[in-house]
Amino acid sequence: TIGNPKAAPTVITTYIVTVSDSLTSVTDTVTVLVNTASQISFNLPPNICNGDGNLTLNQGLPVGGAYSGNGVSGNNFDPVLAGVGTTTLTYTLTDPNSGCSSSVQSNIQVNATPNAILLLANDTTCQDGNSLLLTGGSPAGGVYNWLGNQNSLFNPSGLNPGKYVVEYEVTSAQGCADKAVDTIYVNGAPQVALISLTDVGCNGDTTGSIDIGIQGGVSPISTIWTNGVFTEDLTNIPAGSYSVLVQDAAGC
Numbered sequence: 208t209i210g211n212p213k214a215a216p217t218v219i220t221t222y223i224v225t226v227s228d229s230l231t232s233v234t235d236t237v238t239v240l241v242n243t244a245s246q247i248s249f250n251l252p253p254n255i256c257n258g259d260g261n262l263t264l265n266q267g268l269p270v271g272g273a274y275s276g277n278g279v280s281g282n283n284f285d286p287v288l289a290g291v292g293t294t295t296l297t298y299t300l301t302d303p304n305s306g307c308s309s310s311v312q313s314n315i316q317v318n319a320t321p322n323a324i325l326l327l328a329n330d331t332t333c334q335d336g337n338s339l340l341l342t343g344g345s346p347a348g349g350v351y352n353w354l355g356n357q358n359s360l361f362n363p364s365g366l367n368p369g370k371y372v373v374e375y376e377v378t379s380a381q382g383c384a385d386k387a388v389d390t391i392y393v394n395g396a397p398q399v400a401l402i403s404l405t406d407v408g409c410n411g412d413t414t415g416s417i418d419i420g421i422q423g424g425v426s427p428i429s430t431i432w433t434n435g436v437f438t439e440d441l442t443n444i445p446a447g448s449y450s451v452l453v454q455d456a457a458g459c
Contacts, residue, residue, distance in 0.1 A: 245269065249298035251313040256383035257286040258320030264296070266313070272300035286317045293317075318381040321346055325375040325387035333459035334395045338362040341373060344387070349377030353391070361391055368395035396459040397424030399451065407446045417441040417449060424455030 212224075221238045249267045262284040264274045274282060276296035278289030284296065293316050301308040326343045339361040341351045351359045352374040361373065371391045378384040402418040418440045421428055430439050432451045441449060 245300050245302050245307070245309050247272065247298065247300050247309050247311050249296075249311045249313045251296060251315040253314075254316045254318055254381065255284075255286050256318050256320045256381070257291060258383060258385055259286065261285050262315075267298035267300065267311075269300065272298050274298055284315070289317050291317050291319045318379065318383050320383040321377050321379050321385050323349065323375055323377045323385040323387040325373065325389045327373060327389045327391065330390065331392045331394065331457060332361070332363050333457065334363055334366065334368055334393055336363055336459065338364075339391065343389070344375035344377070346377055349375050351375055363393045366393050368393050394425060394455070394457040394459050395423055397428055397453050397455050398422045399453050407444075411445070413443050413445045415441075415444045415446060417444070419451065421453055424453075424459060425457040427456055429454050 212222075219238065221236055223234060223236050225232055225234045227233070247268060251266055252262075255262055264279070264282045264284055267274065274284075274296060276284075276289075277294050278285045278287075279296060293314055295312050295314050297310055297312050299308055299310045324345045327341065328343045329339045329341075332339050341353075341359045341361055344351065350357055353361055353371060361371075369392075371393060372388050373391055374386055374388050376384055376386045398421070400420045400422075402420045403416075404418075405414070405416040407413065407415040421430075421439065429437070430451055430453050431437055432441060432449055434441075434444070434447075434449060
């Protein structure tokens with residue numbers, strides 16, 4: 208005999224209730240239906256980088272439940288808000304018929320994405336110049352890419368004058384990657400053409416001249432002839448062989 212009885216069955220159970228006094232008794236039966244909670248699953252990917260952007264939460268099964276936990280907003284998980292480390296998320300599903308709820312948890316590891324920086328130490332070269340050793344990427348240990356070449360030497364040979372993007376990519380031990388870019392400028396060399404040539408009249412005379420034309424390059428343009436003269440053109444020169452070196456302000 209139990210006064211004010213309470214029951215919490217885990218399966219469907221029928222209870223017989225008898226109420227009696229000194230004169231009579233009344234008996235009734237009560238059947239308690241126990242609804243089974245839904246069997247659910249929730250398996251997050253084991254890792255995410257905090258530079259990957261939001262993760263869409265759709266791993267809970269059956270669908271229709273709600274997600275909760277640090278960094279969760281609706282059906283999105285923000286690894287930046289969650290922070291680096293292990294985060295536990297919860298998936299809860301409520302049966303619309305019985306009102307019974309089930310919850311399950313899953314862990315995800317948020318790894319830090321490195322912050323790639325690229326400030327090229329050498330960012331200017333000539334179209335016919337030497338290869339540039341690419342430096343200035345940090346943190347150390349990354350790789351340089353330019354025009355599809357994964358190479359730390361930038362070779363301007365065969366390239367047209369202009370701007371070329373160099374990419375530096377660094378990857379952490381956990382596989383998180385970041386990229387940074389900078390620009391290399393390839394300058395075209397000045398173009399030299401012979402305009403006119405005047406031979407000396409007689410042996411021993413100094414009546415010869417050479418007139419050249421220069422196009423392109425970065426001003427100011429400097430010239431030096433093999434006879435030590437720095438003017439663009441030569442006048443009053445004796446017979447002989449002459450050549451000129453033309454260099455612009457960029458060293459091309």
